[in-house]
Amino acid sequence: MSTLSTGTSGSIGRTLRRAVAALATLALPAAALVGLAAPAHAAPAATATFAKTSDWGTGFQAEWTVKNTGTTTISAWTVEWDFPAATTVGAYWDALLTSSGSHYTAKNREYNGTIAPGASVTFGFVASGDGAPAGCKLDGGPCDGSSADTPPSAPGQPSSTGVTANSIALTWAPATDDKGVKNYDVYRGDSVVGTVTGTAFTDTGLSPDTDYTYKVVARDSAGQTGPASPSATIRTGSGGGTDKPPSAPGAPRATAVTDTSVSLKWPAATDDKGIKNYDVYRGTVKAATVAKLAYTDTGLTPGTDYTYTVVARDTADQTGKASPPLTVRTTGGGQPQPGAGYAKVGYFVQWGIYGRGYTVKSLESTGAAAKLTHINYSFSNIHPTDLTCLNGVTKATTPNPQDPSQGDGAGDSWADYEKGFGAGESVDGVGDTWDQKLAGNFNQLKKLKAKHPDLKINMSIGGWTYSKYFSDVARTDASRQKFVKSCIDMYIKGDLPVTNGRGGPGTAAGIFDGFDIDWEWPGSEGHAGNHVSKDDKANNTLLFAEFRRQLDALSATTGKKYLLTAFTPADPAKIDAGWDITTKDGTPSVFDYMDFANVQGYDFHGSGSDNSWEPNRTGHQGNLYQDAKDPYATKFSVDKTVQTYLDAGVDPKKVVLGLAFYGRGWQQVADGGAHGVWQTANGAAPGQFPEESGTRGYDNLLASVAGLTVYHDEQSVATYGYTGNAGQWWTFDDAWSIGKKTAWLKPKGLGGVMIWEMSGDSGTLMTAVDNGLR
The missing domain is CATH 3.20.20.80 (Glycosidases)
Known part of the structure; x- marks a missing residue:
């Protein structure tokens, strides 16, 4: 070059x-090297198959076979599965086996982690009980070699958009999923009361003036369900018509602004049943839920515009319209400024x-x-x-x-x-x-x-x-x-x-x-x-x-x-x-x-x-x-x-x-009457690490290069060090x-x-x- x-x-x-x-990776302890198993994306190139080799009713002997179905060599593997609570593993061989409750994890031994394309290895164990494994994962992916499909996320907490004496209308923020959300199960207590494709549901046939607790669970296109949303308790009206949602709060105003925070206040909303709390939004993201008419948003970026709105929630957990927006700029600057910051x-x-x-x-x-x-x-x-x-x-x-x-x-x-x-x-x-x-x-x-x-x-x-x-x-x-x-x-x-x-x-x-x-x-x-x-x-x-x-x-x-x-x-x-x-x-x-x-x-x-x-x-x-x-x-x-x-x-x-x-160095450097500056040399000086000749961190350079005299060139503003004629010369x-x-x-x-x-x-x-x- x-x-x-x-x-x-x-x-x-x-x-x-x-x-x-x-090289540093090679110095890791054996336990850490197990952690360097093939990543999740390697799962489609391998399979793990379970088989009972002997069964005596109250227990059994079994083995797992890990096969490399890909075209590149596998250097390590991990198999995980769950057994029913009544089934437990005793003796095992040809793997390092650990458990947490009924969840079992098997990692390769030092002699069987490498699997060539088309080859396989087995490990086995003896278990009591008669359960079959479930939820098998090979290196974080499905054991059958198919592409992993992540279950959907939890939907947002449901809230009410309308309440009567006998019904509650619900809405919630959608869940996310890598393959797409198919539908939602709506729970009242522990019972499913509806399955819908959208993010809204109205529960009917309820009793007046009664609390009901709801949660929502998403299902993806593969039929997997994710975790439940946070629960929300909503009370039906007492009769005599619909319970109206609250009005919009007044426009928020900033009472204090710093480089990293904005303090807000706003006029109260009104509601026929009373206001429970307020959701404060920064952009479209809910920043906080507060019971009072003030909030301080922190952890912001200096010199940046933030837009806030406030939404009221009544005692029936209904939310109303948003307040008018307020845009506030934090002090300071997002960019470095001359003379400060x-x-x-x-x-x-x-x-x-x-x-x-x-x-x-x-x-x-x-x-x-x-x-x-x-x-x-x-x-x-x-x-x-x-x-x-x-x-x-x-x-x-x-x-x-x-x-x-x-x-x-x-x-x-x-x-x-x-x-x-x-x-x-x-x-x-x-x-x-x-x-x-x-x-x-x-x-x-x-x-x-x-x-x-x-x-x-x-x-x-x-x-x-x-x-x-x-x-x-x-x-x-x-x-x-x-x-x-x-x-x-x-x-x-x-x-x-x-x-x-x-x-x-x-x-x-x-x-x-x-x-x-x-x-x-x-x-x-x-x-x-x-x-x-x-x-x-x-x-x-x-x-x-x-x-x-x-x-x-x-x-x-x-x-x-x-x-x-x-x-x-x-x-x-x-x-x-x-x-x-x-x-x-x-x-x-x-x-x-x-x-x-x-x-x-x-x-x-x-x-x-x-x-x-x-x-x-x-x-x-x-x-x-x-x-x-x-x-x-x-x-x-x-x-x-x-x-x-x-x-x-x-x-x-x-x-x-x-x-x-850090510094850069040469060896066998002639003095030349200039303490080695711009002089002939014979390659890179020994480095901080054997494979990094010519380079040392600042601390290491001063501590490890014996006889180094430090010089300062006032004309070019450059620091350098020299160990003497035909010695090492460093710039830093x-x-x-x-x-x-x-x-x-x-x-x-x-x-x-x-x-x-x-x-x-x-x-x-x-x-x-x-x-x-x-």
Whole structure:
């Protein structure tokens, strides 16, 4: 690769990260490796069959046969089933068998987890009783190999739209289902009194002045029923005509507004039987039910419009018409503002919990969480054939960073939402339980947001290794719509794939506030094998427009503002090839659709572990100004990069400057009378990890490189370290350079800083960022 295309890839520091994750996975304890069984989506490629091999009336011997009906090898398996309460398992063999009540879970042993295509394995047990298994699941899917069909969700709580002495008219919010809702059973007490296809029912033949309790259960097109709605108790009228619903309340007004809250009051509604309470709606979503004429809505986004209405409910549980709407804008700003409210964005890497030992709790214990405004969780992959957001798989990348298929189908749902964290590793000191639907990093992020309600968390999609299929998903209107919808469904609505008992509809809802698009690079060379098209630049803008359209449509129903950011390159050639950053003749630029961009301010120079980048000469990786002695043709600097965006008319507050919490190093570096700056070298220096030569986190760099003397170049504003003639030479940011850069960006009106990535620092650099942006 050329210096230009590789040295500014923006994520050369990320190139080998998946190999680290793969090796770290191999270090997991045996119990954790069982948790890395084939994901739920592998279920259609395998079956599990039950058979009794001997029966003596009061008990039996039986076996399960797991067969690989697919075309790829299965590396692990889990079979689950239920027995009647009177049937219990005693001795067992060729599996690890556990139970919870009458629910049994069998996982492979170390010698029979691998099943080749067409092959099968068996395990068996002895049981007392004569029951047959029910509800069999293989790796989270049906044991017969058919596609899993999720039961419908619970409908909304029923409410009354009209009451007489002898009837109650009901309505409820619809349930959702992956295959479609067929009908609803309406229960009065424990008895079904009606089955309807719509979301309304009138119960008749009732007694006057009597309480009746109702609930509703949905049934899908496969005949499955879901959980019941919340119950509602409604009283019939006393006779003499219809009990009218309440009037609309008066228009709400705002009594107090802050960056994150709105306090409301409204005039009372009227009703012939009396008012019971009020439902307060933010957009179309019910924010609260209160008995008084006031409510304070919290956890809002600064500088954002919210529309409120209020609906009254009477003592017969009838609801009336909505009040007139009120639109209120929170104070502050959703965008970073010059002079105040700077963005401090930190990338948290999924694989940091392995060899780096950096967990979500580390963000709290180092004090970083209280200083950050945004966390970008890295990374979600793109499904290589479905062209949708990908999760629910635990598959490492291949170890060769030049493998064009290195990231195909890779992911780590184990780290994302399966791994259980003990009390000592947990943000709130409470350990995960085996049966909770959400664990892993996602659950810890949820706990972190509970401690820091103003903290925003984005799901970052792509990165160096996972950008291969961006060109494909951005190619057509249909592919863009499909991709964006899949990402919103998975991460904003929280519909995670079910795998190893974790995940399911809505399990990750409320964690992510938006997306960070990390396409490296549209229209340009990136990772080996990336798909690139001449149309990438235009399609990149259209992809951002589609994200903005669908996120705003969701905002209209939830009342919440969703974020959209991007990681953008330092190299002017890459900007020109893939990023339309200028608004011309009323035609929007890509920046018109995003909240801000995290602009690459590092990786100007470096040498990777395969020595394919710049192995023979040192160079600053994040100098603020051009160094007059720089021998490279590219002459990179932070100042030059940022000015490229500003000269194109990009709003300065949408430019967030990238900082490196890691260093890049060379070995066998000559002194040259310049402490190794711009001098000859012989490849990458030993790294923090064997497979990451040339890279070390900031803390590790200072602690592990013996004899390192730190120097500060005042002219170019660059920090570097040298161990002496023919020794190691490292380039990195420290508190000094961060202080210089934050002081530089303030008068330019830039939006703040971004950090790649948080595991390199135990507090020193984050404190420098926080102090520099006060």
